[in-house]
Amino acid sequence: MNVSLQNIDKVSALLTVKLEKADYQEKVDKSLKSFRQKAQIPGFRKGMVPMSLVKKMYGKSVVAEEVNKLLSESVYNYIQDNKINMLGEPLPNEDKQPEIDFDTMEEFEFLFDIALAPEFKAEVSADDKVAYYTIEVTDDMVENQVKAYTQRTGKYDKVDVYEDNDMLKGLLAELDEEGNTKEGGIQVEGAVMMPSYMKNDEQKAVFNGAKVNDVLVFNPSTAWDGNAAELASLLKIEKEAAEQMKSNFSFQVEEVTRFVAGELNQEIFDQVFGEGAVKSEEEFRAKIKENIAAQFVVDSDYKFLIDTRKVMMEKVGKLEFPDALLKRIMRLNNPDKDEKFVDDNYDKSIEELTWHLIKEQLVKANDIKVEQEDVTNMAKEATRAQFAQYGMMSIPDDILENYAKEMLKKKESVEGLVNRAVETKLAAALKPQVTLENKNVSLEEFNKMFE
Structure with missing residues (x-):
């Protein structure tokens, strides 16, 4: 076996690997022997198949396999031993590579194109x-960050009068054009809202200073700028129906709750x-x-x-x-x-x-x-x-x-x-x-x- 490297220029080289029969024959014979011991061919007992038949059936593929194994090992070892600073992997040469025929050839020559890393010096100094x-x-x-921690240990307290960012719970009822509760209209018990999230300031202002048992009239579609997903969630209806909902609703306040941040204490x-x-x-x-x-x-x-x-x-x-x-x-x-x-x-x-x-x-x-x-x-x-x-x-x-x-x-x-x-x-x-x-x-x- 002979492996050599010829520099084409500063950043590319041609790697040549020449293999003779003696380089791979021992491994081929060992592999064929193993095939013979395991082969189950009609007319022959296991392990008694003639070697000539085994060679005829598997010889070419075994030679190809062992040559390729030896080739890979040879290329890898040469690059490692000679510390070749290579980029990527070796590529089979497209111009000079001889045709390989495992049926007739016993000696093989393989040519690889090698991309070499450019030589340069990278150093840092106080001048940089x-x-x-x-x-x-x-x-x-x-x-x-302090607020984030106290928020996580905070709680909701019931209060008497609504302020911005409070949560409201109550009865929602759809109204007709005269402002009366619509017969067969939408009603949602225990509806929960945070008016501070409404998009429309006028609708948001309806709830300023609201107290328990107050009845307020607002328009959900206007309040949330026609957002079908928001309306569907609030009114417990399908999104398609929410897109068509333009009615006013009454809201009877049952509960006002306010988030109170946790105390900044030893527990936190x-x-x-x-x-x-x-x-x-x-x-x-x-x-x-x-x-x-x-x-x-x-x-x-x-x-x-x-x-x-x-x-x-x-x-x-x-x-x-x-x-x-x-x-x-x-x-x-x-x-x-x-x-x-x-x-x-x-x-x-x-x-x-x-x-x-x-x-x-x-x-x-x-x-x-x-x-x-x-x-x-x-x-x-x-x-x-x-x-x-x-x-x-x-x-x-x-x-x-x-x-x-x-x-x-x-x-x-x-x-x-x-x-x-x-x-x-x-x-x-x-x-x-x-x-x-x-x-x-x-x-x-x-x-x-x-x-």
């Missing part, structure tokens, strides 16, 4: 200036951050501010990597790539797409490939490694962030472990977590090496950068 945006945590952000402190972790409102607000700031650091680091990418792409400049080979690979990877798809998307794919190669060098230069523990911790952080959206800050370790295990069962989730772990470590490694141009921005200003 990269913006770093720190998102300001405002008092309003903290207050909104313990629910959010764990028992005894926070002991005063001042500490509670400070802890919330700290957590919001920590969440923003993740966003700031993400933007930092985007800006570092721009700096490094400009610094490295335009790289040479084997365009013809990479377009072949792109076509093979997208069999359902036409030539136009390749032409339209090739430049963007090269841009992504360039950054991938730059990032690969930076990861290696900074000795960044992602262990299983890193991936597990990233899964826990993702889970913790999901719970935080619902105001649950203190999650027991066993729950985080279980959620993380479920996440790690999905291949696509693992790939995403590995990438996040790499980028988190890379951002931490690069920040001290470049010159950061620190800028404080509002959340609105930060978000506009991604529009």
